[in-house]
Every structure is written in structure tokens, then in C-alpha cells.
Amino acid sequence: GAVVSQHPSWVICKSGTSVKIECRSLDFQATTMFWYRQFPKQSLMLMATSNEGSKATYEQGVEKDKFLINHASLTLSTLTVTSAHPEDSSFYICSAGNFRGQHTEAFFGQGTRLTVV
Amino acid sequence: DAKTTQPNSMESNEEEPVHLPCNHSTISGTDYIHWYRQLPSQGPEYVIHGLTSNVNNRMASLAIAEDRKSSTLILHRATLRDAAVYYCILSSRSGNQGGKLIFGQGTELSVKP
Numbered sequence: 001g002a003v004v005s006q007h008p009s010w011v012i013c014k015s016g017t018s019v020k021i022e023c024r025s026l027d028f029q030a031t032t033m034f035w036y037r038q039f040p041k042q043s044l045m046l047m048a049t050s051n052e053g054s055k056a057t058y059e060q061g062v063e064k065d066k067f068l069i070n071h072a073s074l075t076l077s078t079l080t081v082t083s084a085h086p087e088d089s090s091f092y093i094c095s096a097g098n099f100r101g102q103h104t105e106a107f108f109g110q111g112t113r114l115t116v117v
Numbered sequence: 118d119a120k121t122t123q124p125n126s127m128e129s130n131e132e133e134p135v136h137l138p139c140n141h142s143t144i145s146g147t148d149y150i151h152w153y154r155q156l157p158s159q160g161p162e163y164v165i166h167g168l169t170s171n172v173n174n175r176m177a178s179l180a181i182a183e184d185r186k187s188s189t190l191i192l193h194r195a196t197l198r199d200a201a202v203y204y205c206i207l208s209s210r211s212g213n214q215g216g217k218l219i220f221g222q223g224t225e226l227s228v229k230p
Contacts, residue, residue, distance in 0.1 A: 006160075032216050043204070044161070044220040093160045099215030105151060106216040108160035 002028045004096050006109035013084055013116055021079045021112045023094035029074035030096035034106065035067070038091040050077050084116045121205045126225045129195045137190040137224055139205030144185050147209050151218065152179065152190045154201040161204065161220075164190065200228045 003026040013019045023033055032051050036044040048069050050056040056069035068080040077096070081088055093111040097103040122140040129135040141150065149168050153161040165172055165179045167188075172179040178191040192199055204223040208216075 004160075034216065034218070036220075043222050044155075044218075046217070046219060049217060091158070095160075095216065095218070097216040103216070104149075105163045105166055106218060107163065108153075111158070111160045113158070 002026075002097070002103065002107045004030075004094065004107045004109040006092075006094055006112050008112060009110060010113040011115070013114070015085055015116055016083055018080055018082045019084055019114060021081075021092055021094075021114070023077045023079070023096065023109055025075045025096045025107075028096075028098050028102065030077070031074070031098050031100050033071055033077040033094055033096040035069060035077075035079050036093045036095070038093060038111075044093060047079075081114065084114070086116045089114055089116045121207060121221050123203075123205055123221065123224045125222065126227070129192075129199075129226060129228050131197060131228055131230050132194050135192040135195045135199070135226065135228075137192075137203050137205075137226065138187065139189070140187045141205070141207055142186045144207055145209065148207040149209075150179065150181060150185075150188050151206045151208050152177070153204045153206065153218070154199075155204070155223075156201045164203070166208075195226075195228045197228050197230060200226055202226070 005024045007022045035047045038044045047062045048056045048058045050071040052074050058064045071077040095106040095108045097106045151166040152164040155161045167179045180189045202223040202225050206218050
């Protein structure tokens with residue numbers, strides 16, 4: 001299967017600072033990348049859909065000014081959590097695929113655990 | 118998005134088959150049935166998917182009911198490494214929906230040695 005890598009695997013930041021999480025497709029060009037958030041003992045919640053070269057589409061209730069998503073190339077998307085607060089502490093996961101005929105399923109990164117102190 | 122219903126948890130013994138059910142009575146004609154699993158503190162892993170016919174791969178088999186309102190993921194011989202949360206997800210291929218997955222609560226599978 002295709003490989004998606006996230007960096008960092010975990011990060012601790014101070015309240016009020018911003019933190020950037022990277023999602024890379026290592027062996028394919030990702031036409032679409034997705035960002036999810038998962039709180040302990042809960043399921044994954046889709047935050048936004050990002051198509052290369054376009055603005056991200058955010059799910060209802062997700063603040064686009066707080067969770068900045070950039071998908072500037074076919075192999076990289078970034079999620080920046082701005083002015084992070086303790087309630088933003090969560091497991092952030094990206095998925096990616098080439099849905100213009102190459103892939104029929106999405107491939108997930110290993111996740112990034114964010115702790116805001 | 119069409120919803121799925123899965124049992125919250127299931128138990129299995131090692132080296133025995135496991136049948137994980139999923140109900141999706143509101144499935145539409147363009148919905149594919151996907152199964153992913155998630156081990157603790159990891160991203161989900163693709164298991165299998167299908168549309169109408171039963172599917173087999175090296176990880177599992179997917180049995181789809183004739184009316185497509187339910188499906189069953191079959192692990193032929195459970196191992197301890199199969200202990201995970203298994204998600205059954207409907208994904209539409211219509212329009213620009215490729216790869217978009219809406220996760221339910223899933224089934225937490227525990228495997229006893």
C-alpha cells in the first residue's frame with residue numbers, strides 16, 4: 001500500500017503558541033488529503049478536506065482560522081493549530097490518496113499527539 | 118452521509134475465526150463499504166472494501182448481503198495483533214467524495230490467547 005508520513009509524532013507546546021503538523025505522501029502524488037482529530041476513547045472526527053492547489057473545505061463546527069490547512073504540493077499538506085489551548089490537545093491524523101484513478105481507498109499517517117500545557 | 122451500526126465490542130480467541138457485523142440499512146447505490154482498523158495510538162489501517170460482491174484479500178474477507186444493507190468482516194484466524202477497533206464505513210464515489218471517510222464508533226475487538 002501507499003505510505004503517508006506525519007511529522008512530528010508528538011509535540012508539546014505552551015498555551016497561546018502555534019504548532020504545525022506535516023503530512024507527506026511518500027510514494028504517490030496525493031490529489032486529496034484529509035485531516036482528522038481524535039480525543040481519547042472517541043472515534044476520528046473529520047476536520048477538513050484539502051485538494052492540492054485549492055482552499056480546504058472545513059467540516060461544520062471546525063474553525064478555519066484556528067486550524068490552518070495548506071496543501072501547496074501534491075505530496076505535502078500542513079495543519080497549523082494557531083493560538084493553541086489545552087482543549088486543543090488531541091491526536092491529529094491525516095489521510096491521503098490519489099483519487100483521479102489511482103486509489104480507491106485512503107491511506108493514513110501514524111498520527112500526531114498534541115499536548116498543550 | 119449514510120450511517121453504519123456496529124457492536125461496541127467483541128471478544129475472540131486466538132486462532133479462531135472472527136465475524137464482525139455491520140448494518141447499513143440506508144446505503145445508497147454509489148456507496149462502497151470500507152473497513153479500517155485502528156491499533157492504540159496509531160492511525161487507521163485499511164483492511165478491505167467492496168461494493169456488491171464478496172471480497173477477499175490477505176488480511177480478511179468481506180461478505181456483503183444481497184440487499185447490501187449489512188456486511189460482515191471475517192478474520193479467518195485471529196491473532197493477538199488483530200486486537201484493534203474495527204470501523205465499517207460507507208464511502209460514496211459520486212462527485213468529489215473519493216477518500217472521504219466519516220467514522221462511527223467502531224467495534225473494539227479483543228483477542229484472548
